[in-house]
Amino acid sequence: MSKAAASSPSGWLNRKTLVYITVAVVVIAVGLAIHFANTGAISNAAQTVNPDATKIKVGSTAPTFSITSNAGPFDLASVNTPVFLEVFASWCPHCQHEVPIVDALAKQYAGRVAFIGVSGSPYGIDGSSPENQADINEWVQKLNVTYPIAFDPDLKIANEYLQGGYPTIVMIDSNKVVRYVNSGELTPPELQTALNGILSSHS
Amino acid sequence: MIARIVLVLRLALGGVFLAAGALKVGHADVFASEIAGFQILPHPLIAPLALLLPFLELMIGAYLVLGLFTRFAAWFAAAEMALFSVAIASAVMRGISTSCGCFGPSDKATTSWPEVGRDLGLTLVSVIIAWKAPGALALDRRMESHE
Numbered sequence: 001m002s003k004a005a006a007s008s009p010s011g012w013l014n015r016k017t018l019v020y021i022t023v024a025v026v027v028i029a030v031g032l033a034i035h036f037a038n039t040g041a042i043s044n045a046a047q048t049v050n051p052d053a054t055k056i057k058v059g060s061t062a063p064t065f066s067i068t069s070n071a072g073p074f075d076l077a078s079v080n081t082p083v084f085l086e087v088f089a090s091w092c093p094h095c096q097h098e099v100p101i102v103d104a105l106a107k108q109y110a111g112r113v114a115f116i117g118v119s120g121s122p123y124g125i126d127g128s129s130p131e132n133q134a135d136i137n138e139w140v141q142k143l144n145v146t147y148p149i150a151f152d153p154d155l156k157i158a159n160e161y162l163q164g165g166y167p168t169i170v171m172i173d174s175n176k177v178v179r180y181v182n183s184g185e186l187t188p189p190e191l192q193t194a195l196n197g198i199l200s201s202h203s
Numbered sequence: 204m205i206a207r208i209v210l211v212l213r214l215a216l217g218g219v220f221l222a223a224g225a226l227k228v229g230h231a232d233v234f235a236s237e238i239a240g241f242q243i244l245p246h247p248l249i250a251p252l253a254l255l256l257p258f259l260e261l262m263i264g265a266y267l268v269l270g271l272f273t274r275f276a277a278w279f280a281a282a283e284m285a286l287f288s289v290a291i292a293s294a295v296m297r298g299i300s301t302s303c304g305c306f307g308p309s310d311k312a313t314t315s316w317p318e319v320g321r322d323l324g325l326t327l328v329s330v331i332i333a334w335k336a337p338g339a340l341a342l343d344r345r346m347e348s349h350e
Contacts, residue, residue, distance in 0.1 A: 029259070030251075033254035037251040037254060092236060166236065
């Protein structure tokens with residue numbers, strides 16, 4: 001650096017100093033990111049996806065399950081209509097955004113498709129404490145969920161059906177064949193197209 | 204003329220980075236779940252990246268707007284946009300429809316080819332800035348003139 005730089009309008013804030021400041025800030029940021037990476041919600045969110053959860057595929061036979069929801073027992077084997085299964089996490093914002101969409105579909109397809117939402121995360125609504133029935137009750141109440149919702153403490157259904165992240169939506173036809181699997185915030189037209197395709201193949 | 208074009212590109216790209224970073228800050232949990240949805244990175248890397256990337260985007264955005272370390276900032280932006288393009292294209296090809304999370308939790312866009320195109324466009328803009336850096340009204344020029 002020349003003498004001119006030292007007496008420049010920039011003063012001490014020359015290029016070399018700015019490089020040092022940048023490097024120092026980045027190093028501190030990396031350190032803080034590594035330190036805070038293990039905190040509850042962030043760490044849980046990072047484990048949204050089970051990379052081994054690729055058991056079900058479109059065209060495969062749906063693994064059987066039965067669970068008790070807030071609307072009563074739900075047994076896949078004894079349901080005669082197609083099934084719309086949503087695996088959600090109560091702390092997951094995408095799942096919260098998806099609720100009104102699924103709720104509207106449940107009303108639109110009432111009597112023709114059986115809807116059920118199942119909890120699929122070990123962590124509760126705060127993202128860090130263990131999931132319990134109270135979290136699910138709060139989820140139903142807070143979001144005015146009207147379709148059946150079940151708490152699955154053993155995550156048996158999530159272990160079979162969760163793919164790609166929360167929420168995972170799976171559609172199963174009345175022959176118990178998986179006809180649709182997708183995750184994330186899915187749009188009403190996409191879900192309606194899939195449901196209509198399943199229903200039309202049954203008629 | 205070219206210096207002014209670079210200035211406009213710098214302000215536009217810097218604005219995109221500032222917005223992308225600002226909308227993600229404070230929502231690392233959402234961003235982490237979105238990164239996880241791509242099923243590319245190993246789990247131990249996801250949470251640190253979700254915390255760090257918004258901060259880096261804010262820094263790069265500020266540098267681009269100010270024209271400070273312009274070439275470095277533009278190459279970083281180009282690398283990030285190119286990586287995002289590859290990640291989104293990979294998700295689309297694997298049939299994964301997940302929220303891209305590019306602009307924070309309110310960004311509901313899901314992985315799709317138009318998203319890949321947008322990120323490739325931003326990669327191109329970044330490369331042009333890096334190539335013709337620093338452009339007009341850049342702190343880099345001011346500091347060069349004093350060194």
